[in-house]
Amino acid sequence: MRADGHAPGRPAPGGQDADRRTTEELLREGAREVAEVAEGVRAVAERTAEALLAPPHKDSARHPRTGLTARWALLRTLTDPRGLGAPAARTGRRLARLLGARRGGEPLAALAAVTSLRLRIAAVLAGHPELARDPGMRRLTAALATRGDREAVRALRTLFRDPGAQRALAALTPVLAELLTVRALLDAEPRGETEPDTGTEHGAAEAVDLGDREKQTLATEGSLLGFLRNIDLLAPEGRVLVQNVRGPDGVVRYVVQAPGTSPGRPRHGSPRDVVGAWREQLSADSPYTRALRPAIEDHGIPRGAELALIGHGEGGTALLNLARDAAFCRAYRITHVVAVGSPAPAGRPADPRTWVGHLTNEHDLVPAATTADPYPGRYEARYTGPTRAYPQSHLLREYIGHLRTVAPEAREHFDQALTPYRGPVVRSQAYQLKDPARPPEGHPFLTLPTASVPTATGPVGVPVRYQDTAAAHLCFPVDTEAVRALLPDVPWVRPSGIGRHTLAVLSLYEHRCSTLGPYTEIALSVPVDDLWRPHQADFTTDLLRRADLRRTGRHVLSLAVTTEEARVATRELWGLPAVRAAAEVQLTGHRLRLSAPGLGxxxxxxxxxxxxxxxxxxxxxxxxxxxxxxxxxxxxxxxxLHAGAGVRLRLDTAAAEPMAGQLRRLGIDTARPLFVVACPQFMVHRAAGAVLPR
Structure with missing residues (x-):
């Protein structure tokens, strides 16, 4: 790996290997060129509109016909169907609407930007076809697939104004730069309608205690892998860590360690979130960067002390922005900035002596979304990891493993650069960052006290919170005796129903944003009576009680999820028989679709x-x-509540157990549900399961 930004053997742009570039690289390059054209067209349109609206020149009184001819030419340039179109932010609302209607509706710059976005999406999907299943990508491609460019512009403008869609689009880091550019060109948030600028507000940070297990796991010696493991340990709750390290020369220096944003996870009042990335990724004074300053000040670091800043993903970008702050660099001497899997912001550190290192997996789409010009003191290590799928290729634990196996040379180079910080850790303090400008995601429903519970895949915060979920519950009438045969062989678990019939519920969930990350869940359950005092039609009468006072419930016969973290949490926290399988749920408008090839x-x-x-x-x-x-x-x-006549369940002939077999034994393998309870967007929180003496 070389500090000039290219890995050994990697073809240089425009060289003799340029003709062997992949389709993905060619599409990316085309998207960049079209985006530059769109920006140029907008700039020309702005200058043309300013000239049109400028007060008459003093010579116009002597030559009125010449002045009118010139203004008429400018007006035609903006309003001709093949012309530029007017930028609304610069010309005023009423005039912009007049010019837009005269021209045909949409500025030329916006139409070019949509073309750039289409090319960028094609490039991303060429390299990572699995992203086609992402909810945000589906909504985006549906908007772009409308008939004609002008219709696509209008569909995108509507999409950008939808708060629910913004959350999904913000998670599309691979196309974030193009989304922000197109959003600006579409003028989706004209001045005067946006939230107030928070650039003058201060962030907040609160010192928090670490758990005993976390204290035992933190690195006790300074090293790149040790710092990255610290970040991975504290990342689920969005905490940053500041450590005092005594270097080989006996001098105490300080290391700030900042996590990135996990895709599809709510922010809990922290500025470290995908929605913040959507709004402020291109700003050097982002909420995340502002919140880091009080954490560093609260730590009691003396002025002039030497600092190393190490971050992953959005955390690395926030730290790079902090290094660009001249006032901050006058207070502290930033010697090193290490960004792992981070987008490269524009600009250079305020202190030219600062050493900047980037570590990038070629399959990680987050840093691939941006580029940065090389400069003295900047080292870029690029390698190709074994996992191509996103977001796995962006996970910090993947980077940690790759530094041991795939990129040991890069690890040695980073450790050599961080030699002043290779010593014993003498103090560690974690800080919870706060964003006082906005409430936490899901407030007040999801504003709950939480606790960290260890699992086989790492700690999980409970209650588990689902900030954005779509669900459909398909309810089938089934024979009570068939249900009884599938329940555990204990006398106190008995099906609840009326007479010889009860309900079987097939629940389909698309968890788009949760503390377990995004995943799909499919569950087959049946209602059961009170475990201690069963009564006739117990489940029906129990619905009249508050949820926390109900004695009945649904016993889960089988359940499938799409991620390992969700499978482990479902088994260990809730005692449910979860398996991992490929599945995709779509609930858009009145359309319902489940594709689960792993389950048949x-x-x-x-x-x-x-x-x-x-x-x-x-x-x-x-x-x-x-x-x-x-x-x-x-x-x-x-x-x-919907009638189920328009919905059909089908099983493959070789469908796998246990869910498919249970559906067959219940007699609903090709049935239509009696009714469906559907909700395209809602919030959920699940407490840890309570173990009953039964």
Whole structure:
């Protein structure tokens, strides 16, 4: 790896290997060129509009016809169907609408920007086809697939103004730069309608205690891998770490370690979030950067002390922006900045002596979204990791493993550069960053006290919070005796129903944003009576009680999730029989679709008219060893009840157990549901399961 930004053997742009560039690289280059053209067209349109609106020159009184001819030429340039179009932010609303209507609706710069975005999306999907299943990518491609460029511009403008869509689009880091550019060219948020500028506000940070397990796991010696492991340990709750390290020369120096944003995770009041990246990725004074300053000041670092800044993803970008702050660099001597998997911001450190190192996995789309010009003191290490899939290629734990196996030379180079920080750690303090400008995601429903519970894949914050979820519950009438045969062989777990019939519920979830990350969940459950005092039609009458007072619930027969972290949490926290399988759920408007090739199950159909129904709070029952585990689930949304005639469930002939076999034994392998409870967007929180002595 070389400090000039190219890995050994990597073809230089425009060299003799240029003709062997991949389709992905050619599409990226074309997208950049078209985006530059769009920016140039907008600049020309702005200057033309300013000239049109400028007060008459003093010579116009002597030559009025010449002045009118010139203004008429400017007006035609803006309003001709093949002309420039007017930038609304510079010309005023009423005039912009007049010019836009005269021209045909949309500025030429916006149409060019849409073309650039299409090329960029094609490039991303060429290299990473798995992103086509991302909810934000689906909404974006649907908007771009409308008939004609002008219709696509209008669809994008509507999409950018939708708060729910902004959250999904913000997670599309691979196309974030193009999204921000197109959003500006579409003038989706004209001046005067946006939130007030928070650039003058100060961030906030609170010193927090570490748990005993975390204290034992923190690195006790300074090294690149030790600092990165610290970041990975504290990342789930968005905490930053400041450590005092005594170097080989006996001088105490300070290391600031900042985590990045995990895709599809809510921010809990922290500025470290994908929505913040959507709004402020291109700003050097972002909320994340502002929140880092009080953490460093609270640590009691003396003025003039030497600092190293190490971050992953968005945390690396925030630290690079901090190094560009001249006032901050006058207070402290920033010797090193290490950014792992981080987008490269524009500009250089305020102190020319600062050494900047970038570590990039070629398959990681986050740093691939931006480029930076090389300069003295900047080292870029690029390598090709074994995992191409995103977002796995962006995970910090993947980078840590690659530094040991795939890129040991880069690790040695970084450790050599960080020699002044290779010594014993004499103090460690974690800080929880706060963003006082905005409430936490999901406030107040998801503003809850949390605790960290260890699992096989790492600590999980409980209750688990789902900030953005879509769900459909397909309810089938089934025989009570068939259900009884599938329940655990204990006398106190009995199906709840009326007469010989009860309901089987096939629940389809698309968790787009949760503290476990984004994943899809499919669960088959049946209602069960009170474990201690069962009564006839117990489940039906229990619906009249508050959710936290209900004695009945749904026993989960089988469950599938799409990520390992969710599988482990589902088994260890809630005692549910989770397996991992590929699946995709789409609930858009009235269309419902499930594709689960790993389970051999498919659902397809269209929901008819629906009526509002109460919030579907419930309790789930599972088994852990010889005990029953009860999990309370609270929801906040606007569910609707639909007839199930338009929805069909299908199983492949070779569908895998256990879910497919249970569906067959219940007799609903090709049935239509009696009714469907659907909600395209709602919030959920799940407490840790309570173990019952049953």
């Amino acid at each position: 199950i498919a659902v397809l159909g269209r929901l008819g008219p629906g009526v509002r129904c109460p919030e579907p709070d419930w309790a789930l029952y599972g088994r852990r060893g010889e005990s029953t585990v009860r999990t309370a689930i609270r929801t906040s949304g606007r569910p609707r």
